[in-house]
Amino acid sequence: MFCFQCEQTAMCSGCTGHAGVCGKTADTAKLQDELTGALIGLARSVDGNANRPTASTDEAMLAGLFTTITNVNFNNQTVQDMIDRILAEKRKLVPDCTTCGSPCSRNDDYDMNKVWNADADIRSLKSLILFGLRGMSAYAYHAMVLGYSDREVNDFFYRALFAVGYDYEMKDLLPLVLETGEANLKCMALLDKANTETYGTPVPTTVPLTVEKGPFIVITGHDLHDLKLLLEQTKGKGIHIYTHGEMLPAHAYPELKKYPHLKGNFGTAWQNQQKEFANIPAPILFTTNCLMPPKASYQDRVFTTEVVSFPNVQHIGEDKDFTPVIEKALELGGYKEDQPFTGINGGHEVTTGFGHGTVLSVADKVVAAVKAGQISHFFLVGGCDGAKPGRNYYTDFVKQTPKDSIILTLACGKYRFNDLDLGTVAGLPRIMDMGQCNDAYSAIQVAVALAQAFGCGVNELPLSFVLSWYEQKAVCILLTLLHLGIKNILLGPSLPAFISPNVLNYLVEHYKIAPISTPEADLKKLLAK
Structure with missing residues (x-):
């Protein structure tokens, strides 16, 4: 191969x-x-x-x-x-x-x-x-x-x-x-x-990480339609629904928030699933990537749908009848008592829902805060998470950002730091989760609106892109940023193996794209622009 x-x-x-x-x-x-x-x-x-x-x-x-x-x-x-x-x-x-x-x-x-x-x-x-x-x-x-x-x-x-x-x-x-x-x-x-x-325009929503007692289902992936169908089919059955991974931003959509049994978020990013799913008394529904080969200890509790498939794992077909998932949840029964979980930094809750609709609704406040010197810089820190060593860089980077800066984030890379309490600046939360990887569109809309407000190009804004990548969705987003002429992107934890030296030189020469180094050195470079 x-x-x-x-x-x-x-x-x-x-x-x-x-x-x-x-x-x-x-x-x-x-x-x-x-x-x-x-x-x-x-x-x-x-x-x-x-x-x-x-x-x-x-x-x-x-x-x-x-x-x-x-x-x-x-x-x-x-x-x-x-x-x-x-x-x-x-x-x-x-x-x-x-x-x-x-x-x-x-x-x-x-x-x-x-x-x-x-x-x-x-x-x-x-x-x-x-x-x-x-x-x-x-x-x-x-x-x-x-x-x-x-x-x-x-x-x-x-x-x-x-x-x-x-x-x-x-x-x-x-x-x-x-x-x-x-x-x-x-x-x-x-x-x-x-x-x-x-589903409506996302609104800022605080999501608990505690799993309440009783039967529950964990749903992972990106497909909001599958989540909506699952919520409909579990109404009145005494089953709680918990999102996982890239499904977290679903809590911010009004048409999904209205289901009281959509309770919270379980676990962190996709690469931790084999450890996090090993012993939970509940089924897991995979709607898209990222699926890791399920271990024998929980394979009988995994269900797939749409194009997701794994040998010897039950698949929910086009009829979208989630009865087998529901029956498994009732059979397993969930936890006997509430189980408090935390993010990787010890936080007990996370916040999501800062899409372009929300951020642009307070654009005048943001612009005024920048002009008044209350906000010094914006960092877009996000992308795909992964298991390779070196990804702690993103946690350390965010922790060291200036206290008067704002971190925009999206995709599963946010799990490295989204449970940190970094406080507020100018009345705004310092960490703003904009959603799934595709919600890079929201970040682009915000950047374009800020550039228009300040009468400059996006590259002249106090805005820096510090991205992590893992798979092909990150590739198409990177290509979109290049199409828009965005320069000085830092990419990590390593550069793609499919980029040849000549193509890399082209990207460096025309777009000043560069690999991440250390949080200290990169912050110094980005804040100097």
């Missing part, structure tokens, strides 16, 4: 051999490459075809890309089923292709080894595009589930997939890398609209 799409990739170069660091086997990796090749074949069948993609084509394409994101699917059978689904969609677009007497090969599936063995710079740029598409597909998929789609965004998926399988040169691929970031901005805006129009 060969895979280097995530931050924990072996030796910072690529996972080879029988299994990846994430637990994905070589067989699964091979099938995911075949799935990607089939998706490129689907994109080829769309190119120049009078038969346009249907809603069924789009859904299959997004689900197929979503399936290849790190820590989503470890099940060979369901990956093969997805390949078959993609091939069936291609046959609808080019129904006579298999019987053609003069095969042109233009609709053939693609051999991903051609990318992995390509020139280092070509491989690097195609990887940036492909991994960006994978991350973006999750956002487009969540929006689609809520009934929202964008023809322009979906068409870009096909065009960019086609490019991954085409013999383009660097000069052709570089603009497409930035265009992927532009498409992701539209995609995040679409999901923001879908979420807020469906």
